[in-house]
Amino acid sequence: MFGLNWDLIWRNREEFLWGLVLGLQMALIGLAIGCVIGLLVAFARTSRHRWLSAPAAAYVEFVRNLPLLLILFFLYFGVPMWANSALPRDVADLLILDGENTVIAGLAIYGGAYLAEIFRAGILSVGRAFVEAGRSLGLSGVQIARYVTLPIMFRTVLPSLGNTFISLFKDTSLAMAIAVPELTFVTRKFVTDTFQFIQAWTVAAVLYIVTAYAIAAVLRFLERRIRWAV
Amino acid sequence: MTDTGHASTVGEATAPNAPPMVRIRDVHKRFGALEVLKGIDLDVRQGEVVCIIGASGSGKTTLLRCINFLEPYDSGRIYVDGELVGYHERGGRLVPAREKEIARVRAETAMVFQQFNLFPHMTALNNVAFGPIKVRGVAKDAARERARELLARVGLSDKADAYPAQLSGGQQQRVAIARALAMEPKVMLFDEVTSALDPELVGEVLAVMEDLAASHGVTMIVVTHEMMFAREAADRVVFMDGGVIVEAGPPDEVLGAPRSDRLRAFLRRFTTSRGS
Ligand SMILES: Nc1ncnc2c1ncn2[C@@H]1O[C@H](COP(=O)(O)OP(=O)(O)O)[C@@H](O)[C@H]1O
Ligand SMILES: [Mg+2]
Numbered sequence: 001m002f003g004l005n006w007d008l009i010w011r012n013r014e015e016f017l018w019g020l021v022l023g024l025q026m027a028l029i030g031l032a033i034g035c036v037i038g039l040l041v042a043f044a045r046t047s048r049h050r051w052l053s054a055p056a057a058a059y060v061e062f063v064r065n066l067p068l069l070l071i072l073f074f075l076y077f078g079v080p081m082w083a084n085s086a087l088p089r090d091v092a093d094l095l096i097l098d099g100e101n102t103v104i105a106g107l108a109i110y111g112g113a114y115l116a117e118i119f120r121a122g123i124l125s126v127g128r129a130f131v132e133a134g135r136s137l138g139l140s141g142v143q144i145a146r147y148v149t150l151p152i153m154f155r156t157v158l159p160s161l162g163n164t165f166i167s168l169f170k171d172t173s174l175a176m177a178i179a180v181p182e183l184t185f186v187t188r189k190f191v192t193d194t195f196q197f198i199q200a201w202t203v204a205a206v207l208y209i210v211t212a213y214a215i216a217a218v219l220r221f222l223e224r225r226i227r228w229a230v
Numbered sequence: 231m232t233d234t235g236h237a238s239t240v241g242e243a244t245a246p247n248a249p250p251m252v253r254i255r256d257v258h259k260r261f262g263a264l265e266v267l268k269g270i271d272l273d274v275r276q277g278e279v280v281c282i283i284g285a286s287g288s289g290k291t292t293l294l295r296c297i298n299f300l301e302p303y304d305s306g307r308i309y310v311d312g313e314l315v316g317y318h319e320r321g322g323r324l325v326p327a328r329e330k331e332i333a334r335v336r337a338e339t340a341m342v343f344q345q346f347n348l349f350p351h352m353t354a355l356n357n358v359a360f361g362p363i364k365v366r367g368v369a370k371d372a373a374r375e376r377a378r379e380l381l382a383r384v385g386l387s388d389k390a391d392a393y394p395a396q397l398s399g400g401q402q403q404r405v406a407i408a409r410a411l412a413m414e415p416k417v418m419l420f421d422e423v424t425s426a427l428d429p430e431l432v433g434e435v436l437a438v439m440e441d442l443a444a445s446h447g448v449t450m451i452v453v454t455h456e457m458m459f460a461r462e463a464a465d466r467v468v469f470m471d472g473g474v475i476v477e478a479g480p481p482d483e484v485l486g487a488p489r490s491d492r493l494r495a496f497l498r499r500f501t502t503s504r505g506s
Contacts, residue, residue: 133347136298137361137413138337141329147364151351228393230350 009199012190019186020207023172026100026182030107031165037108038115043145045116046123056116063113069174072106076178099180103172111168118160122153127230152230162219166212173208183207249312251276251449252297252417257306259292266292267303268473274417277446281460281481282453284470285496290453293470294419297451298341299332310338311416337365340410341419344426346402348394354381354405355390358412365413373412380408384438400431404438411448418442420452432456439463457500461485469493 009016044056063071075097083092097105126149134144154161176185187204191197250273259267266289274280282290295301297308299316305324308315315335317324327335348357358377362368368376381390384404394402403423410418420439424432436459443450443463454460460467460481467484469477471492477484488494 129343129345129347130349132300133341133343133349135300135333136336136339136341137409138333138335138365139361140333143364147360148349152349155351227396228351229395 004199005196006199008194008196009190009203015181015186015190016183016203016207019181019183020211022100022180023169023175023182023184024211026103026172026175026180027107027165027169030104030111031168033104033108034111034115034164034168035161037112038119039150041112041116042119042123045120060113060116063109064117066110068106068110068171069177071110072102072174072178075106076102099175099178102178103175103180103182107168107171110171111164114164114167115161118157118164119153122157123149125156126152155226155228155230158219158223158226162216165219166215169212169215170208248275250274251278251311252451253307253309254293254297255307255309257293257296257303257308259289259296259301259303266473267296269306270473270475272468272475272478274449274451276416276449278465279443279446279450279452279463280466280468281464282451282468282470283455283457283460283496285499288470289473290470291421294341294421294451294453297417298339298419299336300341302326310335313338315339333365337361337413338416339419340413340415340417341421342403342406342410342423344422346394346399346406346426348402348406348409350394353391353393354386354397354408357394357405358408361409361413377408377412380411381405383411383441384408385434398431399427400434403427403435407435407438407442411442415448417449417451420450420454422453422455424454424456455500457485457497469496471496 041056041059044052045060047053047056076099080092080096083095087095130148130152131144134148139147172182173184175182176188179185181189183204187200191200194200252272252274254270254272257267257270258265270289270293272280282293284290292301296303297310297315302316307319313335314327316332317327319325348354349360352360355374355377358380359370359373362373362376363370378387378390381387384407386401386404386408389397389401389405394405397405407423423439424435427435436456439450439452440459440463442448452459452464462481464481466478467481468475469484469488469490469492476490477488477493484493485497488497
């Protein structure tokens with residue numbers, strides 16, 4: 001195709017595919033942890049209590065204004081240096097993460113800040129009417145959050161959640177900066193070894209695009225399966 | 231069909247000298263500078279059906295919300311079955327009750343809202359069964375069984391698995407009534423429950439409420455603009471205006487022979503605007 005030789009890349013297909021799988025895996029776990037962070041922060045931010053809402057707001061503002069790459073470097077290089085000098089051995093070991101876990105933690109912290117904003121808007125969009133219906137039945141605040149606000153909120157933020165997942169998935173390419181063998185890292189290594197720029201980057205681009213489309217399609221499918229509307 | 235002698239002739243309603251199910255004493259409520267309730271006194275007996283009428287803005291919704299404690303009142307006392315709603319009394323002063331205690335009292339006063347407020351992510355059946363399961367601790371099977379009975383009672387047996395968005399306004403409101411009934415509340419509060427409905431759907435909801443009222447098993451406080459309903463289903467009609475109760479009494483008297491100018495003006499405006 002295009003007068004180019006695709007044999008070499010085909011013989012290395014497994015490396016590319018595993019790179020893709022690794023990226024997806026890190027994005028998915030990062031998203032899952034990020035959702036938990038995002039939910040806690042969003043509920044804290046919408047709280048009446050300032051000692052909850054103020055730190056939550058600070059977290060969001062702080063993290064959202066940092067480049068993800070900087071967060072990764074900080075976690076990968078900065079934290080171990082500080083932990084080794086300031087903390088007991090066993091505690092430090094917990095904080096020193098390998099490349100993959102660094103990326104997962106970075107995506108969780110970074111995605112968590114964005115998800116917190118998405119969830120906050122979702123929580124605010126859940127009409128007071130449903131909350132009051134829960135209250136008048138005698139549900140506790142926690143029960144209302146869990147059984148009323150949360151499910152209705154998830155329904156409204158599902159599209160944004162999908163977009164965030166796709167963003168995080170694409171952001172996994174930054175992992176190459178700390179030598180995690182995801183797709184971008186694999187591709188660059190292949191290019192350095194073979195000088196087949198066009199073939200390698202074309203394959204990587206196609207894999208990213210197809211996967212992102214597939215994620216979007218799965219989410220649309222899930223959305224359509226929900227029979228209720230707000 | 232009802233008149234003043236009614237309480238003593240209907241078996242389930244308590245005698246007039248029994249302590250009231252709802253006792254409201256000199257309740258005041260303000261929103262900022264606006265005083266919305268200016269000293270409300272009202273007793274409602276067990277099994278009694280009280281209709282509250284009055285112009286928009288007269289404080290009817292606020293009064294219901296205070297009974298359900300969705301809105302805290304500023305002073306006065308509201309008791310439901312002898313229990314002070316939302317507060318404790320210490321040395322003559324109101325001290326806010328804890329969230330748990332407020333929730334417990336709220337479970338006894340079921341509210342049916344103008345906009346239905348059904349949980350959109352639950353089927354009709356689950357909307358009805360949810361409160362008993364989570365608040366009363368009823369076993370799931372038993373709660374669902376009971377929910378089916380209640381849906382049948384409001385004529386919606388075939389809609390148990392439908393989501394609110396798949397139901398008409400009238401059907402949604404009937405589910406909401408079933409949801410309130412499922413809590414077996416001591417008082418049911420209805421806030422203009424037919425106002426948001428298309429005219430052709432009002433009848434089916436009123437029929438359910440008339441059936442409930444006629445059973446006299448449940449105490450009802452009904453804010454309504456449906457004068458026919460008030461005349462036929464109420465034991466007592468209360469007319470509110472400007473945050474006070476201006477007149478209260480049997481429907482025939484209040485609606486048929488209003489004493490105050492304000493009520494006469496209200497009823498006149500009403501009959502001309504509704505053309506009935
Ligand atoms: N949450 C609120 N904040 C401020 N004012 C309110 C609030 N709720 C009601 N009001 C005002 O209180 C008055 C009485 O309202 P409401 O109890 O809803 O009357 P009704 O149900 O009889 O129409 C109105 O003037 C209304 O604007
Ligand atoms: Mg009202």
